[in-house]
Amino acid sequence: MPLVPPYIAQLEPYKPGKPISEVQREFGLTTVIKLASNENPLGPSPRALAEMQKVFSRLHIYPEGGRELREVLSEKFHLNVGNVIAGSGSESIMANIIRTFLCDEDEMLTTEAPFIGFRVLAQSRGVKTTYVPYKNYRYDLQEIARRINEHTKIIYLANPNNPTGTIFTKSEFDEFMKHVPFRVLIIHDEAYFEYAQDNPEYPDSMHYRYDNVITLRTFSKCYGLAGIRVGYGFAHDELITNLLKVKLPFEPSVLAVAAGIGALSDTEFLEETLAMNKRGLVFLTSSLLEMGLKVIPSHANFVMLEFANENAATKFYVKLLREGIIVRPLKAFGLSNCVRITVGTDSENAQLVDAVEKIYSKEEVLQI
Numbered sequence: 001m002p003l004v005p006p007y008i009a010q011l012e013p014y015k016p017g018k019p020i021s022e023v024q025r026e027f028g029l030t031t032v033i034k035l036a037s038n039e040n041p042l043g044p045s046p047r048a049l050a051e052m053q054k055v056f057s058r059l060h061i062y063p064e065g066g067r068e069l070r071e072v073l074s075e076k077f078h079l080n081v082g083n084v085i086a087g088s089g090s091e092s093i094m095a096n097i098i099r100t101f102l103c104d105e106d107e108m109l110t111t112e113a114p115f116i117g118f119r120v121l122a123q124s125r126g127v128k129t130t131y132v133p134y135k136n137y138r139y140d141l142q143e144i145a146r147r148i149n150e151h152t153k154i155i156y157l158a159n160p161n162n163p164t165g166t167i168f169t170k171s172e173f174d175e176f177m178k179h180v181p182f183r184v185l186i187i188h189d190e191a192y193f194e195y196a197q198d199n200p201e202y203p204d205s206m207h208y209r210y211d212n213v214i215t216l217r218t219f220s221k222c223y224g225l226a227g228i229r230v231g232y233g234f235a236h237d238e239l240i241t242n243l244l245k246v247k248l249p250f251e252p253s254v255l256a257v258a259a260g261i262g263a264l265s266d267t268e269f270l271e272e273t274l275a276m277n278k279r280g281l282v283f284l285t286s287s288l289l290e291m292g293l294k295v296i297p298s299h300a301n302f303v304m305l306e307f308a309n310e311n312a313a314t315k316f317y318v319k320l321l322r323e324g325i326i327v328r329p330l331k332a333f334g335l336s337n338c339v340r341i342t343v344g345t346d347s348e349n350a351q352l353v354d355a356v357e358k359i360y361s362k363e364e365v366l367q368i
Helices: 020-027 046-054 067-076 090-101 116-125 141-146 170-177 237-246 254-264 267-290 310-322 346-359 362-367
Strands: 084-087 107-111 128-132 152-158 185-189 213-218 231-234 294-296 302-306 338-342
Touching: 020 310, 046 254, 067 084, 067 231, 067 254, 084 090, 084 237, 090 116, 090 152, 090 185, 090 213, 090 231, 090 237, 107 116, 107 141, 116 152, 141 170, 267 294, 267 302, 267 346, 310 338, 310 346
Parallel strands: 107 128, 107 152, 152 185, 185 213
Antiparallel strands: 084 231, 213 231, 294 302, 302 338
């Protein structure tokens, strides 16, 4: 019997986007912008920073497992604290869901090329996971529902979806749930929900509840706290109670809890972020379409480009690197012919468009 299980030995670890320092060294650049990891280009929420400063003198004290943040979240969303969980990023909670509820004979179900963090977690558990093809880069909920069998235990849905930026609608989700047995748990990943919440067709899961749905959210995106690692989730109290048995006792950290509480109160920063993203999304989408590139309509803080093949996508990525712009090739996600571009500041977006215009003529764009 091997020391390392085969499904772990064959697992490819998550690889983050190329760091700025590496690009500077590799291409001899002094100025590089990163539009690869869907971070907030405005930086962190100022109120989050202020709240973190207040707890510096308490860093020698163990955290309380996120209790204070859970209480603030329960008040904000009009829930009992027993319906809320906090963790070191939403991925930490996702990992605990898989640890808590999956047995060896269970199976999982999701779309093809899902959020890569889920794919890594799924393979690390060693159970069968079925990946259903996209339909125009959107979740094919009808086909996913059709694939449910007696072994299906968890279905992973991300809305808006990373890396495609697409959403499924309220009516599509409600129809889908009619075909999901109560014994099947839905992980509803809403990491990008703030960017889509004004869309009347978007099914914000806080507007209604299903007892077999766990909603996951994060402070990493619109609140600019990716480096502090804090996320949260909502679910039926029975599900939360069992998750709390499994999660690490002292997560999230003291700093993360303070940051989350501060961020939730920072409505001005949130409004500024969403307004900037809306402008940038329209500008990037229209500009890249005008140049002849294929842009998938997005409801998040990024756009995905589709190319004819992997070689064309790789060339696009490398040419932008030479111009000091980091974007995200999506081969690791399972979309080797696609590239994802984060919406930046107005000036960063303009720099990206200028760079694409510089490195590609109209004729060259039509060939990729």
